[in-house]
Amino acid sequence: MSDKDHAVRIDRVVTKGTFSLDGETFDVDNNVWLVGDDEQVLIVDAAHDARAIHEAVAGRHVTAIACTHAHDDHVDAAAELSVLTGAPVLLHADDHELWSHTHPGRKTDGELTDGRILTVAGIEVHVIHNPGHTWGSCSLYVPFLNAVFTGDTLFHGGPGATGRSYSDRPTIEASIRNRLLTLPGDTAVHTGHGQDTTIAAERPNVPAV
Structure with a gap:
């Protein structure tokens, strides 16, 4: 393992804004995740404040802005952030x-796309399609860091919400069971809102078939 591998890390930026869908609007805090080293970084979600996220990038080369899903609170800063960083915006x-x-x-x-592998700072980021919260929701699994970024699919406490358009409860539960709960139990789960958890901690919170 090289010194560069040791420098790979995860940074979190918490941004504040609103989420609007189906005629309702709510105030929300979002987790924006930066995965990389001192030279390169991948941004997971572009929520609310492009300039705050850009400041956290701190001059590093941004390989991509990967959106876990397209609810407005996860993509509202994506266009501006793409201009600021020169990075492509990726979405299912x-x-x-x-x-x-x-x-x-x-x-x-x-x-x-499901199974696509993104690379940043010499490590692999595996795309897992996790429909249910939205039809195109994806998680990003980073084996090197023993971490998965689940957007709003899996939270501390269980599955994300499915009470609005473009969502379905049986679909999200099956998606989590079949695609996320099969990861190693000690895998850190970095969510779109709120605190971290682990795969093992969430297994009892997802209904069995």
């Missing part, structure tokens, strides 16, 4: 319609 195709509600006329730059 099944969330393009949701994306267009926030960014009409501005398409994403690439797609997150």
Whole structure:
């Protein structure tokens, strides 16, 4: 393992804003995750405050802005952040319609597809399609860091919400059971809102078939 590998780390930026869907608006705090080293970084979600996120990048090369899903509170800063960093915005195709509600006329730059491997700072980031919270929701699994970034699919306490458009409770539960709970139990779960958890801690919180 090289010195560079040792320098790979996860940074969190908490941003504040609103979430709007189905005619309702709520105040929310979002976790924005930066994965990388002193030279390169991958941004997970672009919530609310492009300049605060850009400041946390601290001059590093941004390989991509990966959006776990297209609810407005996770992508509202994506276009501006892409301009500030020069990085492409990546999103699963099944969330393009949701994306267009926030960014009409501005398409994403690439797609997150199940099984795709992104690279940053010499490590692999595996894309896991996790439909249910939205149809295009994805998690990002980083084996080197023993961590998974789950957006709003899996929280401390169980599955994310499915009471709004573009969502389905049986789908999210099956997606979590089949694609996330199979990861090693000590895998750290870094969520889109709130505190971290682990895969083992959440196994009792997801209903069995």
